Amino acid sequence: MIWENTKLAFASMKANKMRTLLSLLGIIIGVGAVVAILTLGNSATESITDSISAGGLEMVSIFPVSGQKSSETFDEQFCETLKSEINGIDFVLPMNTSNANFRNQQETTTAQLAGVPSNYAELMNYDAESGEFFSQEDNIFKRQVCVLGADVAEELFPDGNAVGQYISIFRTQAKSYQVVGVMESKDAMLSVAFDNYVYVPYNTYTQRFRKVSMVGTYVVRTADGEDPIAIGDSITSYLDSLVGSDSYNLFSPATLAEMAQSITGTFSTFLAAIAAISLVVGGIGIMNIMLVSVSERTREIGVRKALGATNSDIMGQFITEAIALTLVGGFLGIILGTGISVAVTNLVSWTLHISYSSYIIAVGFSMVIGLFFGWYPARKAAKLDPIESLNYE
Amino acid sequence: MASDSVIEAVDVRKYYIVGDYLVKALDGVDVDIRKGEFVSIMGPSGSGKSTLMNLIGCLDRPTSGILKIDGTDTSDFSERDLAYLRNEKIGFVFQQFNLLGKLNALENVMTPLLYARVSPKERRELATEALERVGLADRMKHKPNELSGGQKQRVAIARALVNNPSLILADEPTGALDTKTGNQIMELFEQLNSEGRTIVLVTHNRELGMACSRQILIRDGKLEK
Numbered sequence: 001m002i003w004e005n006t007k008l009a010f011a012s013m014k015a016n017k018m019r020t021l022l023s024l025l026g027i028i029i030g031v032g033a034v035v036a037i038l039t040l041g042n043s044a045t046e047s048i049t050d051s052i053s054a055g056g057l058e059m060v061s062i063f064p065v066s067g068q069k070s071s072e073t074f075d076e077q078f079c080e081t082l083k084s085e086i087n088g089i090d091f092v093l094p095m096n097t098s099n100a101n102f103r104n105q106q107e108t109t110t111a112q113l114a115g116v117p118s119n120y121a122e123l124m125n126y127d128a129e130s131g132e133f134f135s136q137e138d139n140i141f142k143r144q145v146c147v148l149g150a151d152v153a154e155e156l157f158p159d160g161n162a163v164g165q166y167i168s169i170f171r172t173q174a175k176s177y178q179v180v181g182v183m184e185s186k187d188a189m190l191s192v193a194f195d196n197y198v199y200v201p202y203n204t205y206t207q208r209f210r211k212v213s214m215v216g217t218y219v220v221r222t223a224d225g226e227d228p229i230a231i232g233d234s235i236t237s238y239l240d241s242l243v244g245s246d247s248y249n250l251f252s253p254a255t256l257a258e259m260a261q262s263i264t265g266t267f268s269t270f271l272a273a274i275a276a277i278s279l280v281v282g283g284i285g286i287m288n289i290m291l292v293s294v295s296e297r298t299r300e301i302g303v304r305k306a307l308g309a310t311n312s313d314i315m316g317q318f319i320t321e322a323i324a325l326t327l328v329g330g331f332l333g334i335i336l337g338t339g340i341s342v343a344v345t346n347l348v349s350w351t352l353h354i355s356y357s358s359y360i361i362a363v364g365f366s367m368v369i370g371l372f373f374g375w376y377p378a379r380k381a382a383k384l385d386p387i388e389s390l391n392y393e
Numbered sequence: 394m395a396s397d398s399v400i401e402a403v404d405v406r407k408y409y410i411v412g413d414y415l416v417k418a419l420d421g422v423d424v425d426i427r428k429g430e431f432v433s434i435m436g437p438s439g440s441g442k443s444t445l446m447n448l449i450g451c452l453d454r455p456t457s458g459i460l461k462i463d464g465t466d467t468s469d470f471s472e473r474d475l476a477y478l479r480n481e482k483i484g485f486v487f488q489q490f491n492l493l494g495k496l497n498a499l500e501n502v503m504t505p506l507l508y509a510r511v512s513p514k515e516r517r518e519l520a521t522e523a524l525e526r527v528g529l530a531d532r533m534k535h536k537p538n539e540l541s542g543g544q545k546q547r548v549a550i551a552r553a554l555v556n557n558p559s560l561i562l563a564d565e566p567t568g569a570l571d572t573k574t575g576n577q578i579m580e581l582f583e584q585l586n587s588e589g590r591t592i593v594l595v596t597h598n599r600e601l602g603m604a605c606s607r608q609i610l611i612r613d614g615k616l617e618k
Contacts, residue, residue, distance in 0.1 A: 004507055011495045303491045306452065307552070308480020308508040310473050386452045390491070 001313075005320035012293065012321060013328065023289035024329040026282025027369065031333025031362040032340065033275035038358035039341040041268020045261050047350040052257040058090075060232050062218040062239070063249040070247045075213050076202075082218065086234050088226035091123050096205050096216035101170040102156060102198060109155040112197045113169060115205020121147075121183070123221070126194065131163035131181030138180070139201035144208075146177040150185040151195040157182075169198070171209050228254035272358075279365055282329065283373040290322050290377035301381055302389030315382040322374020323367055330366030334359055398461070399560050399591045400426040400449055405458035407444050418444040419455070420614035426560075426593060431586040433594045433602035436611035443564075445611060446595045450562050451479045463559045480508050484553025488565035490545040492537040492552075498524060499533040502552045509556060523551040527581065543574035550581060554590075561585070561592045567601065579604060 013020045064074040079092040093116065100113035120126070121133035134145050146167065153162050162182050168174045177200065186194040206213070220235070222228045232252035239248055294301070301314055309317075338354065345352045402424040409416040419441045426432050436442040447453040448460055451467060454475070460467050462482050467475065484505075485491075492501050502520035511519070524533055527547040537545055546566060553561050563582065567575030579601065586592050586606075596602050610617040 001507065001510075008495070015495060299491070300493055303487075303493065304504070304508075305476065306450070306479060306485045306491075307505045308476055308556075310476040310508070312473075313476075313508055387447050390452075390487070 001316065002320065005317050006324060008317060009321040009324035013325065019289065020325070020328075023285050024282075024325060024332065026285040027279065027326055027329030027366060028282075028333045028336055030275060030279035030282045031330050031366060032336030033278060034272050034365075035334050035337025035355070035358045035362055036340040036344075037268055037271045037275055038355040038361075039337065039353070040344055041264055041271070042353040042355045043341065043345050043350045044268075045264040046353045048260045048264065049257045050351070052253045052260060056221075057254040057257060058222045058224075058226075058228050059253060060220040060222065060228060060235065061251040062220065062235070063216070063251065064214055064218075065247050065249065066214070067247050069243045071212070071214050073243050074215050074218075074248070076215060078215065079218065082220070082235070082238075085238055086231060088223050088231050090221040090223040092221075093117060093120055093123060093219040094202060094215040094217070095120075095219050096202070096210055097197075098171065098209060100198070100209075102152065103168040103170070103174075104156040104162075104165065107156045107158065109152060111149070111152045111155075112193070113171070113205070113209065114197050114199050115202045115209070116199055117202045120199065124219075126186055127184050128181040129184040131179070133181050133183075133199070134201050139203050142204045142207050143201065144175065144177045144204060145180045145201065147181040147183060147199040148179055149183055149193075149195040149197040149199075152198055153182040169200075175208060228252060229258060276365065279369055283326075283369040286322060286326055286329075286370060287373035287377060289325070290318065290374055291380070293321070294318065294377045294381040297381075298384060298389045298392040301384050302386050302392065305384075305386035306390060311382040314384075315378045318378035318381045319371065319374050322378065323370035326366040326370030326374075327363065330363045333366075334362055337362075397428040398425055399428050399430075399463055400424055400593070401459070401461040401464075402448070402455075403459040405445075405448065405455045405460055407441075407448065407453070408456045417614050419448070421458070422611070422614075422616055424449075424609060424616075426591065428559075428591055429586070429589050431582070431592045431594070431606045432609060433596060433605035433607070434609045434611060435596060435599065435602040436617075437597055440611045441614040442595060442597070442611050444614075446562065446564060446593075449560070449593060450483050450485060451475045476508075480505060480556065482559045484556060484558040484561045486546070486549050486553050486561065486563035486566045488568040490537070490542075490549045490569070492545055492548055494537055497534050497536050498529060498540070498548045498551075501537070501548055502555050505552060505556045519555050520551070523555040524548070526554065527551045541574075542570050543577060546570065546574075546578050547581070550578075550585075554585070559591060561590055562595070563592065564595045565598075566594070567598075568596075575601075 064070045076094050079094055083089045083092050096115040097112050099110065102109050102111060118134055118136045118139045121128065133147055138145050148156065148162055156162065156167060157165070162179045165179050166176050167179060169177055188194060222231045229252065232250060232255055236250055304314060342352060402422055405419055405422045407419040409418060422445065434442055434445060448455055451462060454467060454470065462478060465478065467478065470478065493504065499520050502523055503516045506516040506519060521533065524530060527550050529544060529547050529551065532540060532544060540548065567578050570578060582592055582594070594601070594605055602608050
């Protein structure tokens with residue numbers, strides 16, 4: 001019976017294609033909007049977390065803020081202190097950075113100058129493309145050597161062969177540094193664009209460029225399998241009690257990613273809920289067209305009753321038709337919503353993350369709408385008097 | 394009365410209230426139609442002819458009196474029971490054919506079997522048989538709008554036959570047809586009657602009514618003796 005009713009439903013849709021399409025427009029747009037919003041919300045969340053986590057969700061950065069307490073606390077030895085105080089830390093590296101200008105003969109560029117320990121490259125999984133990263137000796141003896149990030153090397157040495165050459169670094173005055181290595185290209189972490197850095201030994205930097213012992217940045221890597229958010233929280237409470245919350249800033253991609261996820265998630269759920277209201281409007285369109293259909297087919301209903309259809313048979317026929325209508329609307333809406341999502345993600349170059357749950361929600365919701373708004377017209381059809389409907393012109 | 398009565402009506406009344414008036418559409422009618430009869434119900438419009446037909450067709454219940462279809466009293470039947478009874482006992486043939494426009498001939502004939510919950514395979518077999526019986530074996534896949542008036546009425550007759558009903562109830566079956574086609578349809582009814590089918594023909598056409606083996610005349614809600 002369901003199969004026959006479904007066939008009938010599609011036959012009646014086919015008989016009035018334009019009318020069917022127009023009456024379905026509300027459902028199509030409503031479902032399309034819900035699907036598009038949830039899919040775009042999904043894609044936005046993924047693309048934001050992707051960019052946040054590009055440099056590794058396991059990293060936490062601490063930026064001391066100048067002040068008496070900070071100057072007393074945040075020295076190079078604090079790396080070891082922090083590591084022993086907080087469980088789950090793989091390593092802590094000190095890092096000082098500043099803007100500087102660089103020159104090799106006619107080529108000049110502006111980039112970040114970073115003073116880092118000699119084990120920086122190894123710990124950050126950052127390999128040299130040619131030459132090698134400077135050594136511990138270079139650091140101890142505060143040698144004037146440097147290592148170039150990939151982009152800087154490209155700027156200053158378009159023809160390659162940088163290793164062994166000398167470049168000038170301008171801060172307050174020009175100083176000559178020997179290039180000992182060029183690093184391979186590495187994806188940027190949110191606060192560090194590796195390729196646009198020039199690395200010099202930490203001690204060299206402190207002596208030549210900084211002249212204070214306070215560390216600019218602590219780069220913390222949490223150990224594998226540890227929760228970076230929890231460790232970020234322990235570091236925060238430890239530092240708060242030690243120097244107060246005004247003396248430093250802490251930056252944790254994991255925390256940021258979680259926050260972004262929850263914000264975009266809430267936002268897209270909220271928007272989808274608003275869009276769902278349009279489904280109710282679409283349902284009224286369905287009810288309208290079903291009422292028209294029932295009154296047009298009064299005679300058919302009379303004939304069916306004469307042939308032995310019970311009220312429930314007629315009710316089933318029209319309920320099936322209403323549900324079939326809304327399901328068709330739901331499927332068209334899914335196509336529309338997915339199409340919009342594909343177009344928008346292409347336009348803003350996000351990766352498309354289709355929300356399959358939105359498909360299920362959309363189809364389920366359409367069926368409920370069909371059932372709800374089809375009920376009254378179907379009941380009206382079922383209750384028609386057979387004699388009157390047979391004589392209906 | 395004998396058990397071979399298909400329709401047995403005793404003092405059947407049907408009253409309507411229209412505005413402030415009580416309309417006595419049927420005012421004490423006794424009818425007995427036996428199995429295998431070919432009976433016409435005749436009368437002018439407004440005579441109560443249609444009301445009697447609706448009662449016999451189980452589309453309605455009498456206000457009072459006893460109405461038995463195949464020995465079953467319908468007086469206290471629910472709407473659902475009446476629908477089952479129509480499906481099982483009555484085959485309708487209408488003046489305007491009343492075929493379902495979106496369905497082809499075969500599907501139209503299969504419809505009563507659908508409501509009888511007959512399996513799809515058996516539906517198809519029985520409907521094909523019925524269409525062959527009325528001489529439309531080559532028109533099974535045609536939609537009503539692709540058929541002539543006479544062909545449409547044959548499809549309708551096949552649809553009335555397909556459930557093997559106790560009674561075929563035909564309401565002015567030739568009213569929308571030209572004389573020649575009308576005569577062919579009457580011949581078909583006569584053939585079906587000779588095969589043992591009980592047929593009740595409702596008409597205001599005297600000539601047609603007289604062609605049946607027995608006439609029931611009705612005027613002002615009462616039978617004319």
